[in-house]
Amino acid sequence: ESIYSVRNVSRRYGELAALDDVSLEIRRGDWVSIVGPSGSGKSTLMNILGCMDSPTEGIVLLEGERLDKMGEPELATVRRQKIGLVFQQFHLVQHLTAVENVMLAQYYHSIPDEKEAMAALDRVGMADRATHLPRELSGGEQQRVCVARALINHPDVILADEPTGNLDEVNERIVIDFFHTLHDAGTTLIVVTHDAEVAAQGGRQIILEHGRIAREAADVASTPTK
Ligand code: ADP
Ligand code: ADP
Numbered sequence: 286e287s288i289y290s291v292r293n294v295s296r297r298y299g300e301l302a303a304l305d306d307v308s309l310e311i312r313r314g315d316w317v318s319i320v321g322p323s324g325s326g327k328s329t330l331m332n333i334l335g336c337m338d339s340p341t342e343g344i345v346l347l348e349g350e351r352l353d354k355m356g357e358p359e360l361a362t363v364r365r366q367k368i369g370l371v372f373q374q375f376h377l378v379q380h381l382t383a384v385e386n387v388m389l390a391q392y393y394h395s396i397p398d399e400k401e402a403m404a405a406l407d408r409v410g411m412a413d414r415a416t417h418l419p420r421e422l423s424g425g426e427q428q429r430v431c432v433a434r435a436l437i438n439h440p441d442v443i444l445a446d447e448p449t450g451n452l453d454e455v456n457e458r459i460v461i462d463f464f465h466t467l468h469d470a471g472t473t474l475i476v477v478t479h480d481a482e483v484a485a486q487g488g489r490q491i492i493l494e495h496g497r498i499a500r501e502a503a504d505v506a507s508t509p510t511k
């Protein structure tokens with residue numbers, strides 16, 4: 286069963302096709318790595334999958350719903366209900382503490398629950414920093430709070446753009462292990478990364494070049510069993 290169906294999608298900026306006739310099926314529970322050189326369209330694809338941008342041509346379905354037909358308010362609802370985003374541009378709210386930032390994401394979805402928010406921070410090794418403001422945290426610590434925030438609502442799909450970009454080896458391991466736990470629980474993961482080790486965690490690697498899917502590689506070792 287496909288969670289995402291992307292059919293003949295293009296995203297044009299004037300003459301430039303940031304995405305050029307891309308078709309892609311992503312099954313529920315897949316772990317897909319998106320790789321490719323700078324400017325190949327990775328962020329454009331993630332923004333469309335993440336309900337932050339719309340294609341100029343083609344069809345995008347998420348769980349059978351036409352994202353390409355939706356305007357911003359509808360897209361925002363889908364984003365909050367179904368998708369966990371770990372995007373660098375999706376900053377923490379500066380005047381709220383780490384735990385409050387996680388609870389804000391809960392608020393948009395259901396009812397904030399401090400115990401749950403603390404548990405999520407604990408999963409990424411940030412429980413002891415819960416009452417700190419973002420500016421009191423290092424880049425890597427903020428990144429881990431963003432991971433906790435993205436996961437708090439148990440989204441069907443996690444979209445992560447360079448989720449380990451700011452992290453040292455120890456914290457990269459924490460995040461990768463957490464992704465494995467989520468994947469084992471059935472969450473769909475779509476991860477843009479330049480890190481070959483992170484990319485290899487996924488069962489599929491989609492290689493983008495010039496806005497097109499140049500090829501796809503399967504990593505047999507970590508192909509999901511269910
Ligand atoms: P990647 O994430 O792989 O580095 P992007 O998706 O950011 O690639 O960009 C793909 C192409 O689209 C690039 O040539 C980029 O310059 C262009 N592009 C992206 N966003 C815009 C925009 N808002 N306006 C004009 N061109 C853009
Ligand atoms: P804005 O009001 O700036 O448009 P939103 O209302 O969409 O932002 O989101 C409120 C807060 O929740 C922001 O801090 C944002 O970063 C975060 N957020 C929103 N959607 C998601 C998501 N799908 N995953 C993770 N964080 C999100």
